[in-house]
Amino acid sequence: MNPPITDLDQIRALAAQQHDAFEVMRYMLEADDDLDDAQLDAWVEAVAKPIAAAIDCTRCANCCRSLDVYLTETDAQRLAEGVHIPLDHIMTRYIDRDSAAEVEEWGKFRARPCAFLDDKLCSVYAHRPESCRMYPAFTPDFRWTLADTIEGASLCPIIYNVLAALVNQVDEIVKSSLS
Ligand code: SF4
Ligand code: SF4
Structure with a gap:
Protein backbone atom coordinates (compact mmCIF):
# COMPACT_ATOMS: atom_id res chain seq x y z
CA MET A 1 0.00 0.00 0.00
CA ASN A 2 1.32 3.47 -0.91
CA PRO A 3 1.43 5.92 2.01
CA PRO A 4 -1.95 7.68 2.21
CA ILE A 5 -2.22 11.34 1.20
CA THR A 6 -2.92 13.53 4.23
CA ASP A 7 -2.30 17.11 3.07
CA LEU A 8 -5.72 18.76 3.38
CA ASP A 9 -5.32 21.10 0.37
CA GLN A 10 -4.29 18.16 -1.78
CA ILE A 11 -7.19 16.08 -0.45
CA ARG A 12 -9.67 18.83 -1.35
CA ALA A 13 -8.31 19.12 -4.91
CA LEU A 14 -8.11 15.35 -5.48
CA ALA A 15 -11.61 14.76 -4.12
CA ALA A 16 -12.97 17.29 -6.62
CA GLN A 17 -11.01 15.63 -9.46
CA GLN A 18 -12.21 12.16 -8.48
CA HIS A 19 -15.82 13.09 -7.72
CA ASP A 20 -17.18 11.73 -11.00
CA ALA A 21 -15.21 8.48 -10.60
CA PHE A 22 -16.66 8.05 -7.09
CA GLU A 23 -20.16 8.63 -8.45
CA VAL A 24 -19.61 6.06 -11.24
CA MET A 25 -18.57 3.56 -8.56
CA ARG A 26 -21.79 4.33 -6.67
CA TYR A 27 -23.94 3.76 -9.78
CA MET A 28 -22.12 0.48 -10.51
CA LEU A 29 -22.64 -0.82 -6.97
CA GLU A 30 -26.26 0.29 -6.72
CA ALA A 31 -27.02 -1.40 -10.06
CA ASP A 32 -25.35 -4.69 -9.11
CA ASP A 33 -28.19 -6.90 -7.86
CA ASP A 34 -25.84 -9.91 -7.64
CA LEU A 35 -23.56 -8.25 -5.09
CA ASP A 36 -24.47 -9.12 -1.53
CA ASP A 37 -24.41 -6.17 0.94
CA ALA A 38 -22.48 -8.16 3.56
CA GLN A 39 -19.89 -9.26 0.99
CA LEU A 40 -19.48 -5.69 -0.20
CA ASP A 41 -19.15 -4.35 3.36
CA ALA A 42 -16.48 -6.96 4.14
CA TRP A 43 -14.50 -5.89 1.06
CA VAL A 44 -14.78 -2.22 2.06
CA GLU A 45 -13.64 -2.89 5.63
CA ALA A 46 -10.65 -4.90 4.40
CA VAL A 47 -9.59 -1.93 2.27
CA ALA A 48 -10.42 0.74 4.89
CA LYS A 49 -8.79 -0.82 7.95
CA PRO A 50 -5.10 -0.45 6.97
CA ILE A 51 -5.70 3.02 5.51
CA ALA A 52 -7.36 4.27 8.71
CA ALA A 53 -4.54 2.72 10.76
CA ALA A 54 -1.93 4.54 8.65
CA ILE A 55 -3.47 8.01 9.16
CA ASP A 56 -2.81 9.88 12.41
CA CYS A 57 -5.99 11.80 13.28
CA THR A 58 -4.14 13.77 15.97
CA ARG A 59 -2.26 15.54 13.16
CA CYS A 60 -5.47 16.42 11.30
CA ALA A 61 -8.66 17.07 13.35
CA ASN A 62 -10.33 18.49 10.25
CA CYS A 63 -13.62 16.77 11.11
CA CYS A 64 -13.64 18.45 14.55
CA ARG A 65 -13.10 21.81 12.83
CA SER A 66 -15.49 21.36 9.92
CA LEU A 67 -18.48 19.20 10.80
CA TYR A 135 -16.47 8.84 12.37
CA PRO A 136 -15.69 8.08 9.60
CA ALA A 137 -17.94 5.03 9.18
CA PHE A 138 -18.08 3.17 5.87
CA THR A 139 -20.28 0.26 6.95
CA PRO A 140 -22.86 -1.15 7.45
CA ASP A 141 -24.64 -0.50 4.16
CA PHE A 142 -21.66 0.99 2.32
CA ARG A 143 -23.54 0.95 -0.97
CA TRP A 144 -26.60 2.79 0.35
CA THR A 145 -24.67 5.45 2.31
CA LEU A 146 -22.06 6.07 -0.38
CA ALA A 147 -23.60 9.36 -1.56
CA ASP A 148 -23.01 10.88 1.90
CA THR A 149 -19.56 9.29 2.16
CA ILE A 150 -18.54 10.87 -1.15
CA GLU A 151 -19.52 14.28 0.24
CA GLY A 152 -17.01 13.75 3.07
CA ALA A 153 -14.09 12.91 0.80
CA SER A 154 -12.97 16.53 0.41
CA LEU A 155 -12.53 17.08 4.15
CA CYS A 156 -11.39 13.72 5.55
CA PRO A 157 -8.15 12.08 4.40
CA ILE A 158 -9.34 8.67 5.58
CA ILE A 159 -12.48 8.90 3.45
CA TYR A 160 -10.64 10.19 0.38
CA ASN A 161 -7.92 7.53 0.50
CA VAL A 162 -10.41 4.70 1.06
CA LEU A 163 -12.66 5.77 -1.82
CA ALA A 164 -9.64 6.24 -4.11
CA ALA A 165 -8.49 2.70 -3.29
CA LEU A 166 -11.98 1.25 -3.79
CA VAL A 167 -12.39 2.94 -7.19
CA ASN A 168 -9.34 1.04 -8.39
CA GLN A 169 -10.87 -2.28 -7.35
CA VAL A 170 -14.55 -1.85 -8.12
CA ASP A 171 -14.43 -3.59 -11.52
CA GLU A 172 -12.94 -6.64 -9.82
CA ILE A 173 -15.62 -6.80 -7.09
CA VAL A 174 -18.45 -6.34 -9.59
CA LYS A 175 -17.01 -9.13 -11.81
CA SER A 176 -16.60 -11.43 -8.80
CA SER A 177 -20.29 -11.03 -7.94
CA LEU A 178 -21.18 -12.43 -11.39
CA SER A 179 -19.01 -15.53 -11.12
S1 SF4 B 1 -15.76 17.01 17.63
FE1 SF4 B 1 -15.81 15.28 19.06
S2 SF4 B 1 -13.75 14.34 18.93
FE2 SF4 B 1 -13.65 16.42 18.02
S3 SF4 B 1 -12.97 17.77 19.69
FE3 SF4 B 1 -15.22 17.80 19.66
S4 SF4 B 1 -15.86 16.21 21.11
FE4 SF4 B 1 -13.70 15.85 20.63
S1 SF4 C 1 -11.38 11.24 10.85
FE1 SF4 C 1 -10.66 12.17 8.93
S2 SF4 C 1 -10.98 14.40 9.13
FE2 SF4 C 1 -11.14 13.46 11.18
S3 SF4 C 1 -9.10 13.67 12.04
FE3 SF4 C 1 -9.18 11.63 11.10
S4 SF4 C 1 -8.42 11.91 9.01
FE4 SF4 C 1 -8.89 13.95 9.82
Whole structure:
Protein backbone atom coordinates (compact mmCIF):
# COMPACT_ATOMS: atom_id res chain seq x y z
CA MET A 1 0.00 0.00 0.00
CA ASN A 2 1.32 3.47 -0.91
CA PRO A 3 1.43 5.92 2.01
CA PRO A 4 -1.95 7.68 2.21
CA ILE A 5 -2.22 11.34 1.20
CA THR A 6 -2.92 13.53 4.23
CA ASP A 7 -2.30 17.11 3.07
CA LEU A 8 -5.72 18.76 3.38
CA ASP A 9 -5.32 21.10 0.37
CA GLN A 10 -4.29 18.16 -1.78
CA ILE A 11 -7.19 16.08 -0.45
CA ARG A 12 -9.67 18.83 -1.35
CA ALA A 13 -8.31 19.12 -4.91
CA LEU A 14 -8.11 15.35 -5.48
CA ALA A 15 -11.61 14.76 -4.12
CA ALA A 16 -12.97 17.29 -6.62
CA GLN A 17 -11.01 15.63 -9.46
CA GLN A 18 -12.21 12.16 -8.48
CA HIS A 19 -15.82 13.09 -7.72
CA ASP A 20 -17.18 11.73 -11.00
CA ALA A 21 -15.21 8.48 -10.60
CA PHE A 22 -16.66 8.05 -7.09
CA GLU A 23 -20.16 8.63 -8.45
CA VAL A 24 -19.61 6.06 -11.24
CA MET A 25 -18.57 3.56 -8.56
CA ARG A 26 -21.79 4.33 -6.67
CA TYR A 27 -23.94 3.76 -9.78
CA MET A 28 -22.12 0.48 -10.51
CA LEU A 29 -22.64 -0.82 -6.97
CA GLU A 30 -26.26 0.29 -6.72
CA ALA A 31 -27.02 -1.40 -10.06
CA ASP A 32 -25.35 -4.69 -9.11
CA ASP A 33 -28.19 -6.90 -7.86
CA ASP A 34 -25.84 -9.91 -7.64
CA LEU A 35 -23.56 -8.25 -5.09
CA ASP A 36 -24.47 -9.12 -1.53
CA ASP A 37 -24.41 -6.17 0.94
CA ALA A 38 -22.48 -8.16 3.56
CA GLN A 39 -19.89 -9.26 0.99
CA LEU A 40 -19.48 -5.69 -0.20
CA ASP A 41 -19.15 -4.35 3.36
CA ALA A 42 -16.48 -6.96 4.14
CA TRP A 43 -14.50 -5.89 1.06
CA VAL A 44 -14.78 -2.22 2.06
CA GLU A 45 -13.64 -2.89 5.63
CA ALA A 46 -10.65 -4.90 4.40
CA VAL A 47 -9.59 -1.93 2.27
CA ALA A 48 -10.42 0.74 4.89
CA LYS A 49 -8.79 -0.82 7.95
CA PRO A 50 -5.10 -0.45 6.97
CA ILE A 51 -5.70 3.02 5.51
CA ALA A 52 -7.36 4.27 8.71
CA ALA A 53 -4.54 2.72 10.76
CA ALA A 54 -1.93 4.54 8.65
CA ILE A 55 -3.47 8.01 9.16
CA ASP A 56 -2.81 9.88 12.41
CA CYS A 57 -5.99 11.80 13.28
CA THR A 58 -4.14 13.77 15.97
CA ARG A 59 -2.26 15.54 13.16
CA CYS A 60 -5.47 16.42 11.30
CA ALA A 61 -8.66 17.07 13.35
CA ASN A 62 -10.33 18.49 10.25
CA CYS A 63 -13.62 16.77 11.11
CA CYS A 64 -13.64 18.45 14.55
CA ARG A 65 -13.10 21.81 12.83
CA SER A 66 -15.49 21.36 9.92
CA LEU A 67 -18.48 19.20 10.80
CA ASP A 68 -21.66 19.63 12.82
CA VAL A 69 -21.48 17.21 15.76
CA TYR A 70 -24.81 15.66 16.78
CA LEU A 71 -25.21 13.99 20.14
CA THR A 72 -27.71 12.10 22.23
CA GLU A 73 -28.90 12.77 25.76
CA THR A 74 -26.68 9.88 26.91
CA ASP A 75 -23.70 11.58 25.24
CA ALA A 76 -24.47 14.83 27.06
CA GLN A 77 -24.77 13.07 30.42
CA ARG A 78 -21.49 11.18 29.90
CA LEU A 79 -19.73 14.39 28.91
CA ALA A 80 -21.09 16.30 31.93
CA GLU A 81 -20.01 13.55 34.32
CA GLY A 82 -16.63 13.17 32.64
CA VAL A 83 -15.68 16.84 32.77
CA HIS A 84 -17.39 17.47 36.16
CA ILE A 85 -19.59 20.24 34.82
CA PRO A 86 -23.32 20.25 35.71
CA LEU A 87 -25.49 18.90 32.88
CA ASP A 88 -27.60 22.08 32.74
CA HIS A 89 -24.42 24.12 32.23
CA ILE A 90 -23.25 21.80 29.45
CA MET A 91 -26.70 22.08 27.86
CA THR A 92 -26.83 25.87 28.02
CA ARG A 93 -23.30 26.59 26.99
CA TYR A 94 -22.46 23.88 24.46
CA ILE A 95 -25.58 22.21 23.08
CA ASP A 96 -28.16 23.54 20.64
CA ARG A 97 -31.41 21.57 20.88
CA ASP A 98 -33.46 23.70 18.49
CA SER A 99 -31.34 23.39 15.35
CA ALA A 100 -30.79 19.69 16.10
CA ALA A 101 -34.57 19.17 16.24
CA GLU A 102 -34.86 20.56 12.71
CA VAL A 103 -33.02 17.45 11.47
CA GLU A 104 -34.66 15.14 14.03
CA GLU A 105 -31.57 14.89 16.25
CA TRP A 106 -31.49 15.34 20.04
CA GLY A 107 -28.69 17.90 20.22
CA LYS A 108 -25.84 19.52 18.33
CA PHE A 109 -22.68 21.19 19.57
CA ARG A 110 -23.11 24.94 19.19
CA ALA A 111 -19.56 25.72 18.15
CA ARG A 112 -17.75 24.81 14.97
CA PRO A 113 -14.81 24.20 15.29
CA CYS A 114 -15.80 22.13 18.30
CA ALA A 115 -15.37 23.95 21.62
CA PHE A 116 -13.56 20.90 23.03
CA LEU A 117 -10.86 20.87 20.37
CA ASP A 118 -7.49 21.90 21.79
CA ASP A 119 -5.21 22.58 18.81
CA LYS A 120 -5.55 19.18 17.06
CA LEU A 121 -6.48 17.13 20.13
CA CYS A 122 -9.85 16.37 21.71
CA SER A 123 -9.78 17.69 25.29
CA VAL A 124 -12.69 15.38 26.26
CA TYR A 125 -11.55 12.32 24.32
CA ALA A 126 -12.68 9.70 26.86
CA HIS A 127 -16.09 11.38 27.15
CA ARG A 128 -16.70 12.40 23.51
CA PRO A 129 -20.05 11.73 21.78
CA GLU A 130 -20.71 8.45 20.04
CA SER A 131 -20.82 10.18 16.64
CA CYS A 132 -17.19 11.30 17.14
CA ARG A 133 -16.20 7.73 18.03
CA MET A 134 -17.84 6.34 14.89
CA TYR A 135 -16.47 8.84 12.37
CA PRO A 136 -15.69 8.08 9.60
CA ALA A 137 -17.94 5.03 9.18
CA PHE A 138 -18.08 3.17 5.87
CA THR A 139 -20.28 0.26 6.95
CA PRO A 140 -22.86 -1.15 7.45
CA ASP A 141 -24.64 -0.50 4.16
CA PHE A 142 -21.66 0.99 2.32
CA ARG A 143 -23.54 0.95 -0.97
CA TRP A 144 -26.60 2.79 0.35
CA THR A 145 -24.67 5.45 2.31
CA LEU A 146 -22.06 6.07 -0.38
CA ALA A 147 -23.60 9.36 -1.56
CA ASP A 148 -23.01 10.88 1.90
CA THR A 149 -19.56 9.29 2.16
CA ILE A 150 -18.54 10.87 -1.15
CA GLU A 151 -19.52 14.28 0.24
CA GLY A 152 -17.01 13.75 3.07
CA ALA A 153 -14.09 12.91 0.80
CA SER A 154 -12.97 16.53 0.41
CA LEU A 155 -12.53 17.08 4.15
CA CYS A 156 -11.39 13.72 5.55
CA PRO A 157 -8.15 12.08 4.40
CA ILE A 158 -9.34 8.67 5.58
CA ILE A 159 -12.48 8.90 3.45
CA TYR A 160 -10.64 10.19 0.38
CA ASN A 161 -7.92 7.53 0.50
CA VAL A 162 -10.41 4.70 1.06
CA LEU A 163 -12.66 5.77 -1.82
CA ALA A 164 -9.64 6.24 -4.11
CA ALA A 165 -8.49 2.70 -3.29
CA LEU A 166 -11.98 1.25 -3.79
CA VAL A 167 -12.39 2.94 -7.19
CA ASN A 168 -9.34 1.04 -8.39
CA GLN A 169 -10.87 -2.28 -7.35
CA VAL A 170 -14.55 -1.85 -8.12
CA ASP A 171 -14.43 -3.59 -11.52
CA GLU A 172 -12.94 -6.64 -9.82
CA ILE A 173 -15.62 -6.80 -7.09
CA VAL A 174 -18.45 -6.34 -9.59
CA LYS A 175 -17.01 -9.13 -11.81
CA SER A 176 -16.60 -11.43 -8.80
CA SER A 177 -20.29 -11.03 -7.94
CA LEU A 178 -21.18 -12.43 -11.39
CA SER A 179 -19.01 -15.53 -11.12
S1 SF4 B 1 -15.86 16.21 21.11
FE1 SF4 B 1 -13.70 15.85 20.63
S2 SF4 B 1 -13.75 14.34 18.93
FE2 SF4 B 1 -15.81 15.28 19.06
S3 SF4 B 1 -15.76 17.01 17.63
FE3 SF4 B 1 -15.22 17.80 19.66
S4 SF4 B 1 -12.97 17.77 19.69
FE4 SF4 B 1 -13.65 16.42 18.02
S1 SF4 C 1 -11.38 11.24 10.85
FE1 SF4 C 1 -10.66 12.17 8.93
S2 SF4 C 1 -10.98 14.40 9.13
FE2 SF4 C 1 -11.14 13.46 11.18
S3 SF4 C 1 -9.10 13.67 12.04
FE3 SF4 C 1 -9.18 11.63 11.10
S4 SF4 C 1 -8.42 11.91 9.01
FE4 SF4 C 1 -8.89 13.95 9.82
